[in-house]
Amino acid sequence: xxxxxxxxxxxxxxxxEQRRDLLVExxxxxxxxxxxxxxxxxxxxxxxxxxxxxGIIDSHAHIGLTPTGVGDFDGNEYTNPATPGIRGxxxxxxxxxxxDVALKNGVTTVITxxxxxxxxxxxxxxxxxxxxxxxEAVINPEICMKTALGENxxxxxxxxxxxxxxxxxxxxxxxxEQLMKARDYRAKWLEHKAxxxxxxxxxxxxxxxxxxxxxxxxxxxxxxxHCHQADDIMTAIRISEEFGLRYTLDxxxxxxxxxxxxxxxxxxxxxxxIFGAKSKFELKHKSMNAGRILEENGIEFSVMTDxxxxxxxxxxMQLALLHKHGMSRETALKAVTINAAKNVDLEGxxxxxxxxxxxxxxxxxxxxxxTMSDAGIVIIDGKVRYEKKEEEIDVDYKEL
Amino acid sequence: MIKNCNLIDMAxxxQQPRDLLVExxxxxxxGExxxxxxxxxxxxxxxxxxxxGIIDPHSHLGVSGTGNxxxxxxxxxxxxxxxxxxxxxxxxxxxxxxGAALRNGVTTIVTxxxxxxxxxxxxxxxxxxxxENPNLTIEECVLKEEAVMKMALGENxxxxxxxxxxxxxxxxxxxxxxxEQLMRAREYRQKWEEYQRKTAAGEETKxxxxxxxxxxxxxxxxxxxxxxHCHHAVDAMTAIRIAEELGLRYTLExxxxxxxxxxxxxxxxxxxxxxxLFYGKNxxxxxxxxxxxAGILEKNGIPFSVMTDxxxxxxEGLLVQMALLxxxGLSWEGALKAVTLSAAQLNDIDDxxxxxxxxxxxxxxxxxxxxxxTMSQAGVVIIDGKVRYVKKDGGPETDYIGL
Numbered sequence: 001x002x003x004x005x006x007x008x009x010x011x012x013x014x015x016x017e018q019r020r021d022l023l024v025e026x027x028x029x030x031x032x033x034x035x036x037x038x039x040x041x042x043x044x045x046x047x048x049x050x051x052x053x054x055g056i057i058d059s060h061a062h063i064g065l066t067p068t069g070v071g072d073f074d075g076n077e078y079t080n081p082a083t084p085g086i087r088g089x090x091x092x093x094x095x096x097x098x099x100d101v102a103l104k105n106g107v108t109t110v111i112t113x114x115x116x117x118x119x120x121x122x123x124x125x126x127x128x129x130x131x132x133x134x135x136e137a138v139i140n141p142e143i144c145m146k147t148a149l150g151e152n153x154x155x156x157x158x159x160x161x162x163x164x165x166x167x168x169x170x171x172x173x174x175x176x177e178q179l180m181k182a183r184d185y186r187a188k189w190l191e192h193k194a195x196x197x198x199x200x201x202x203x204x205x206x207x208x209x210x211x212x213x214x215x216x217x218x219x220x221x222x223x224x225x226h227c228h229q230a231d232d233i234m235t236a237i238r239i240s241e242e243f244g245l246r247y248t249l250d251x252x253x254x255x256x257x258x259x260x261x262x263x264x265x266x267x268x269x270x271x272x273x274i275f276g277a278k279s280k281f282e283l284k285h286k287s288m289n290a291g292r293i294l295e296e297n298g299i300e301f302s303v304m305t306d307x308x309x310x311x312x313x314x315x316x317m318q319l320a321l322l323h324k325h326g327m328s329r330e331t332a333l334k335a336v337t338i339n340a341a342k343n344v345d346l347e348g349x350x351x352x353x354x355x356x357x358x359x360x361x362x363x364x365x366x367x368x369x370x371t372m373s374d375a376g377i378v379i380i381d382g383k384v385r386y387e388k389k390e391e392e393i394d395v396d397y398k399e400l
Numbered sequence: 401m402i403k404n405c406n407l408i409d410m411a412x413x414x415q416q417p418r419d420l421l422v423e424x425x426x427x428x429x430x431g432e433x434x435x436x437x438x439x440x441x442x443x444x445x446x447x448x449x450x451x452x453g454i455i456d457p458h459s460h461l462g463v464s465g466t467g468n469x470x471x472x473x474x475x476x477x478x479x480x481x482x483x484x485x486x487x488x489x490x491x492x493x494x495x496x497x498x499g500a501a502l503r504n505g506v507t508t509i510v511t512x513x514x515x516x517x518x519x520x521x522x523x524x525x526x527x528x529x530x531x532e533n534p535n536l537t538i539e540e541c542v543l544k545e546e547a548v549m550k551m552a553l554g555e556n557x558x559x560x561x562x563x564x565x566x567x568x569x570x571x572x573x574x575x576x577x578x579x580e581q582l583m584r585a586r587e588y589r590q591k592w593e594e595y596q597r598k599t600a601a602g603e604e605t606k607x608x609x610x611x612x613x614x615x616x617x618x619x620x621x622x623x624x625x626x627x628x629h630c631h632h633a634v635d636a637m638t639a640i641r642i643a644e645e646l647g648l649r650y651t652l653e654x655x656x657x658x659x660x661x662x663x664x665x666x667x668x669x670x671x672x673x674x675x676x677l678f679y680g681k682n683x684x685x686x687x688x689x690x691x692x693x694a695g696i697l698e699k700n701g702i703p704f705s706v707m708t709d710x711x712x713x714x715x716e717g718l719l720v721q722m723a724l725l726x727x728x729g730l731s732w733e734g735a736l737k738a739v740t741l742s743a744a745q746l747n748d749i750d751d752x753x754x755x756x757x758x759x760x761x762x763x764x765x766x767x768x769x770x771x772x773x774t775m776s777q778a779g780v781v782i783i784d785g786k787v788r789y790v791k792k793d794g795g796p797e798t799d800y801i802g803l
Contacts, residue, residue, distance in 0.1 A: 066680075066682070068682075073682075097687075275714070275717065275720075276711075276714060277466075277710070277711025277712065277713075278467040278711070278714075279464075279469075280467070280468070281469065283467060284466075284467030284468070308679075308680025308681070308682060310680075311678070311680050313724075314678065317720060317774065320774040321720070321774060324774060324775050371720075371723045371727070371772070371773050371774040371775075372723075372727050
């Protein structure tokens, strides 16, 4: 058992900056109480009144696929705009030095996968930020299906390769056509499976890896839709509702301009990266005010780095800048804990510190929203994975 | 007059109560107490921190466009050596990034061509006055039309050209093309001087055949600073080797590996402009880039400044970047110097900007919240003696104005 005493606890489940003790058993939180008596044999950490929060969750990144420090990367399969059968997992390099930086900045879980060149890019994986090999770190090898609208697919294919899609019309058409095919394929598959289960003659089934993967969105697999401009956001909503999909609007850069639409359609939103150049037209209205405006309109959202667009060490800085522009501190913390977990179907395990949930805990030496933020101790799955040493200024990348 | 400053003038006064007098576009006087005269405009800094305007020493603001691709004029990727080009000719003062710069206390930017070309052309030093009035022409904004000559080594030229089966494809060719151009420019300059001497002396002389590229590049032999982009130690050493061979003044820009070559930097008296340090490491040559490098350069007494390379880091990120450097070992005073006086000195514009002294430009920031805090806030920004921005009550305005 691991006992963390004297926490100034924010557990994202009703306790906000209250003095508590927290007990960990194995990889899970066991108990939270005003005072827990340490027993012999327990490991005890004294938080000494420091802020204690759930581990930070980055709900959209490309860490491990677009690794830090090399130009050659596996972020985008630029050979076909519809590749639902591929998995970010298979290109994930756990040796990406960014995992180490993530850990030291209190980021305990990342959701990572293909980029946005493809209209349907493949699946994202969810993993903790420790572990030499993937089997140690991965908590869900295929947690959601990545898709993208807007300029990136057009430029990747239409402009650079003279292939479809060259316009938004074609991007949407490719998206819908793939979904139609997947829906039909799923119907055939279910029929075939029913026959097998009933012991009947089922005949041969013509497997299609792409369709077998994509059909899962009709069984509730979250669809992650990259979109910046308001019109792309509406296209994402339109297509998702046509096909009955569960979806998140990722980036949702102009979302703050149409908050009433997001509310009306009960959209799940992941904003970010808010800090970066406006290198293309669809980023023109990117704004640090987005956090405040979405909050004012009662829209729940999480915040991403899109690493390496913002490097992992920038997640907290980005939250601080959103807070500077009027978003509340509570919303900032929610955006990288419980809301992030909900947006990636992990709220059963992550996002709050409650009995039975993962013991992913950060004890902060300096407040996460402070310029000089400092994660003192980072615990993942009940074990201390990082502890900031006295003279260490080492939030930066290890020597490579 | 600005009274009751908590003044840092980058000329000896560090957080002392002072009054500051501006006449026209210049600083007139800095004193402990300047009695007010009739007819003067008076601003009460009320004890707030007052510093020289912040300078971004290497940027592509105004040249790279904001929010579109059509306005991106950063890299003339049609020929690897284009010394006749001027960033000046591509700057769009109406770029909304100038407004973001101004509202964050950045009063001067040094901007120009990117690093696709081995010799890209000249950089201009520009005041961010169009942040207040986007309808100004570049003539009304420019501080120095051609401040330095941009050069680049490393991966960018190789990938811009070599990948398209053009030269340079390797570092060997990059260095060779650079040396060849410089040698030609040196010869051209001799011919030009000879021609001028003869004409001045009234002697017979053939008409001189001008070459725009050479006429521009030859200025590096008259002391124009060479702004040499390099990340990797290998490229930095190549830059030093070529610069010393040809007797050039130079700064090493980005220099991701700088903290690994402290002895060499000291031995060769190099001057360095580091950054951007707060973004993804997407190339092999920048993978050792470290937030600790600023503190290490400072500790070793090496003259340096810090850039955004806007839009790699947007201009509003300069202050946030400095905060991260302070977090990783740079002193607060060192951080301020890097983006004021040093930034000016390493771009040869320190005769005008970088410190608040009588006779220099009245580019002044009165800070509501100190610059190197995430919550930093410029309260009043003065450029060339005129107030260009005043923070109004209400939420922060450091973001881009609605487009």
